Amino acid sequence: MISTSLQSPRPPVGELLRQWRERRRLSQLELSIQADISTRHLSFVETGRSKPSSEMIVRLTEQLNVPLRERNQVLLAGGYAPAYPETALSAPEMAAVREAVRRVLAGHEPYPALMVDRHWNLLDANAGIALFTEGCAPELLAPPVNVLRLGLHPGGMARHITNLAEWRGHLLDRLQRQAAATADPVLSELHEEVSAYQSPEHPAGSPAIGPSIVVPLHYRYGDRNLSFFSTTAVFGTPLDITLSELAIESFFPADPQTAAFLTAR
Template identity: 60%
Template sequence: MGGVGGLLREWRGRRGFSQLFLAHAAEISPRHLSFVETGRAAPSREMVLRLAEHLDVPLRDRNQLLLAAGYAPVYPQAALDAPELRRVREAVRLVLRAHEPWPAVAVDRRWRLVDGNAAVPVLTAGVAPHLLRPPVNALRLTLHPDGLAPRVRNLGQWRAHLLVRLRRQAALTADPELAALHEELRGYPGGAGPEPAEPGPGDVVVPLRLRHGDGELRLLSTVSTFGTPLDVTVSELSIETFLPGDEATADALRAAAR
């Protein structure tokens, strides 16, 4: 089924919504939604945007829905180095620096490294040079046998965490490149190990346990995004920060910064 109606139906299926549920949320009749999805009714521009909002469709794909319905895209898509995104770049850099001496990186929707702070070399020590040549993919860098993987002491657990996260993102966005990346990373060694993928008693987050010198860094990951983006590029940026999970890790990161 082609056209905007078919695309809307696909997005509704990905979200697991019934026609009745979506129609109620968008405050339209189920009959009208059915007509839109089957191509018997042409939705207005406002209707396309309203349905896309309730389906949590990414801004990039909302533009595609509008084009399929015969309307011009409404969300701009500027390159990150464009003059109009200068303030965004400055804000990202400010956030990254504010997290020092904790490592923090900015990535795009396909996990390509956009920027990082001065603490990132603590994570990338010993990584093969070919993995650090742009464009750098943060997930490939982490799980590749020439990357961080040999230093990750809970590789089985961390690998499972990242693959679940990537699989969910690929399903939610319907991005074939993310699906291909997921298949690539699944083929890397390191799936087996003594670390359970299921949480143990008292666990509240999955830590990244990284060998560092004669000791170990225990890092907790947090993700930040722009709360009200109107540009496609900005909506796809995220900042991942690795916070110390214990005082020994905090001391080691402060020492590395000095």
Template identity: 55%
Template structure:
């Protein structure tokens, strides 16, 4: 007799996993077959377990379904093949060129803030612009590993100084929701539940200094810093065609000044 517990366990066979990714991407079997130069019949046989896909087919389907690199390894293992993509720690000597390139990029962006985070929003690297914004943040939030979502939304973090906190908080939570739709990550879901439960500081959103008109091109983060009002829009970049899980999950976030007042203030503060 099958127990209730075993009934609740997720199906880890490659066919159901591929079907889950296809349904998540809202792609029909026929459409996927056309993309992958296969047939809908073969895709059906793979998903139901009647046919074992080759290693090449697993990778081809994963590519056309835009499956994250970490999950491609999981698909290969489920199909009985060895993982294709390594997961190299950032402090490994082989990552030295990447680290140097990231450091040069972050320094070159100063005095504007920029940082690099991983899939769980842990800060991998940051420049002096970010360090400047963190003035006044509780020391425990700055103890490694530092998490940018906690830094931003915690009541003892940057949140009390974000003048349009309800809007910016909603943007960040929506960003995490999109990320959870791409990654099957229990730690990411736990982080989301934690930061979503943080209480809003008293009077959040009622600060008369918060500008009523936002730039038309993007929602800014408006933050008070040492008596100045700074306004930033966020841009996020990732690496193209990564062949390593660590690199695939890195994201470079740059905070671009949204007005001339912020440009002048950052130049004065950096000087």
């Protein structure tokens, strides 16, 4: 058993709220207007002169778009029970969610699609994703598979990506913004790790025809140059932590040649 004296003390609730407000770059006045409370009251809460109710904490964290997992931590810091459950994806009550995800993934075939958790660990995928995993180092495919590690590691997809610098910059920027928005140390560590990967030698990609409206993924598969763009889908208005942290990444062909090749496979 870990001694309580060795555990890191939880910051006061007011300090946590102030940290989240500053992370969102809001002034006390701006947040107080959004939350429909007085600036004086908010100031008293942040400095510890006033103890917020659980309802006030929920209201402020909602306005600050604090992730559900961290909202529970703020409630605990205020002396209240967590308000948001965390249900395992394998639990019976998540059966409808699992079925919905499987329908979305299967319905996207023959194009690749996958589902990840908050740390970009692969939870499910359709048959089309084999296009990207084929030939990747076995250690990168050993569970839990991290999609960003698989995508940017020299032994993974990176050696097949012909616009690696562009795609790598897009993923690293996305990961950095996610880490900043959630204050998740695991994401910060992942960003540090994948940023250090050395780019492998790779063939030059085909020149783009016209301006791109999204960041493309140009992928060499055998003797073919395939082109994709991706979309991300999340569950709307989730009240469960697990559900709020799921994301489905779907890849679409960005040109007729890619679409024809995938349809014919």
